[in-house]
Amino acid sequence: MADADNAAAGTGQGETGRQRALRLAAVAVLLGTFAAVNVLIFQKEGGHSLRAGGELVWKPLGATVTWEGIGIVVAAGLTLALYSFLYADNAFFKAAEHLYVGVGLGYSLVLAWFQYIKAELYVPLVKYWVRESWLGEQVPGRPDWKLIVPMILGLFLLARFVRRLEWMSRWAFAFIIGLGAGMSIPLFIDAQVLRQVEQTIAAVRFDALLVALNTLVLLVGVISVLIYFYFSIEHRGAVGLVSKIGIWFLMISFGASFGYTVMGRMALLVGRVQWLIQDWLRIPIQG
Amino acid sequence: MLKRTVPVAIAFVVGLWFVIQYFVPAGWSQQSLTDATNWAKILLGFAYILGLYSLVHVHWLRIRRRQPGYGYSLLVYLGLGVTVALGMVGEVEKAWNLLAGGSASFADFQTYGGPNWTSGVDWIYTYVLYPASATMFSILAFFIASAAYRTFRARTLEAALLLVAAAIVMFGRVPLSAAIDQAIPQFADWIMAYPNMAVKRAILIGVTLGMVATSLRIIFGIERAYLGGD
Structure with missing residues (x-):
């Protein structure tokens, strides 16, 4: 072992x-x-x-x-x-994998500095302290004092490193979780429930047979899958039949998603092999 | 109180405000949303420091205890150190010159592809991060195909539907299918656009209703798992 x-x-x-x-x-x-x-x-x-x-x-x-x-x-x-x-x-794979993890985190940190901390906190607030208070320079514009709140909450996040002050990080987490929860309720209900239902119950146009068929497929698919996932009633009789249709739709969708994912990965594979042949080995590929 | 009640109160006030804010079209209301979104970005930036500490700590323990394969942890440090150094070299130069009144120049580290702070990081992205990411994801093609070969058996109607749908979508994505008959890729597209879309839509509706329920539990303090123990 x-x-x-x-x-x-x-x-x-x-x-x-x-x-x-x-x-x-x-x-x-x-x-x-x-x-x-x-x-x-x-x-x-x-x-x-x-x-x-x-x-x-x-x-x-x-x-x-x-x-x-x-x-x-x-x-x-x-x-x-x-x-x-x-x-x-093998060792080559592990070496490349670990290097990739380190580089990936390093890249994310650099982006986090420039896109989040520098752009949203340093430039609108901290810059004024550094230049005016420490260096005595005059900086045009006014600092955005509201940003003291997220700065303090951010420092609270770092309190996780100190065991006795660990509880302070909960305040920052509570802000993020509360913000996410509050924003998601109306936004998601609008975008992911109401608009989806609106698209699903579009009027069936019987003057164009294929369009009507497609609309019906969407309607039957959505309703049958929702009923399949509704476990508060027993799936017997008519409900059982609709639920069975839901399973068929689910299987078709799983298969389609699987095929789509495989082909996406294949495209990446083809891209890497093409790159190795053309860019590294310098062998031109015709066509 | 400070450890449990205040965080629950913060989540309640912030959460409830941003539910109400959606229905208040006034300028100050929109501004509060913009501010909060920017604040979340700042907190995300600080959260990266937690992530950095976690990764560095795990690998430091492996190195200190001389665990099998601890040498690979040094490669994590190498990748991390070089990338951060190249990314931050311009900032260090500015800070040094500003605070110490010096005239240091690290331009030699920034000349690849033009006089831009991202130059060294661009090189890392182009020749390390992107190729490694693309290769990692493309490896999955082999594993997915191998798993499918071993498990796909059309023993029931449901399994047959899954198998046939996967086969049609995969075949419809290669040029040979169009060469045989244009209807094959069109049928593959139809499967993606209608039966697949119907299922995605139903799942999305179900997941969203679940998320809304969870969000309400968080706002009203019923769900407190995010506070951790104690």
Whole structure:
């Protein structure tokens, strides 16, 4: 069990010497092949500097390496490392996965600073304190004093880090939850109940047979599925029949959603493979 | 009182006000909605710090305890550190020059793609984040297809409906179907636009009614799970 855990963790603990040597050899061969392919591409193409953008950073082996070129190699390496999971869970996949998690959070933090904290709090309020109170500068405009409230609530959120003051974060959560609950009731009733019902009970136009059929399909589908999910009455007799029709609609919808999702993922797969062939390996695809 | 009553009171007052606010078309009423939305964004920004702490703490524990695979946690720190450093380098430069009166320039870190603060982060997004995201999601294609192959069996009418609908929608999305007959992709689109839409609509109505009920329970203090324990 411990060996399995270690192998799954990609640490190699609990391996025999031969297994470890084989594993390291496989890693070396894969990395060497990847490096060799990149060197060949760079030499054949004169590097990736032929593409627009990017600056000259390095000239090894007669090839010109740019930030863009490095980026393509990094992206290709990450793509292949992540696809290696299709063979088995392995160290390359885990490394790429962890790097992705870190970069993803870092990117979200940078966006949070610029879009939320800086734009909504620093520029309208804190900037005035810093520039006028600390530096004695005159800043045009007036600070938005109302923003002291969310700033204090935000600091209360951070009180979760202090065990004795943890309860203060509840005030901030209560504000967010209360705001969400209050805003959602009228908005959702309008957009997701009344408007949906309005669209569903549109008049059936019998002068256009297909349009009438489509309208009826929508009406029967919505009502039968709602009845299927209505558990306060027993599903027998007429209710049972309508509920059965609801199940058929549900199955068709689940199948359609499944097919749609699969094809969406396939489109991404095709996009990645195309990128590897065209942008990384520089093999033009006709058509 | 401070720990339970005040938060419940805040949720009640804020929640009730924004239910009423929807029906008050006056300027000040709309302004209160705009303000509250901006306040929520600010709180979201602070909440990211909680998320950051949680992730950093989990990986720090793995490293400190030398758990199997702890080396990967260092990669999380590497990705996080480099991305934040590249994203914030312009801000650090401005803050340094403003507060210390210096003339530091980190322009070398910001020159990729133009003199823009996002330049380094643009590189990270283009060559790390986007390819990794797209690849991660595309991997699911294999798992979904494999799961479908193992589980799809038309043993009952319901299972057959699911199977046939999935097959038609998938086949309708590839160019070969249109080459055989234009009606195939059209039928796939019809399934998405009508039977599928009907079910989505019914589920949406049901989910919304549930959400409204939960929101009312929160506003009136019946639902207090968000307060946590104690």
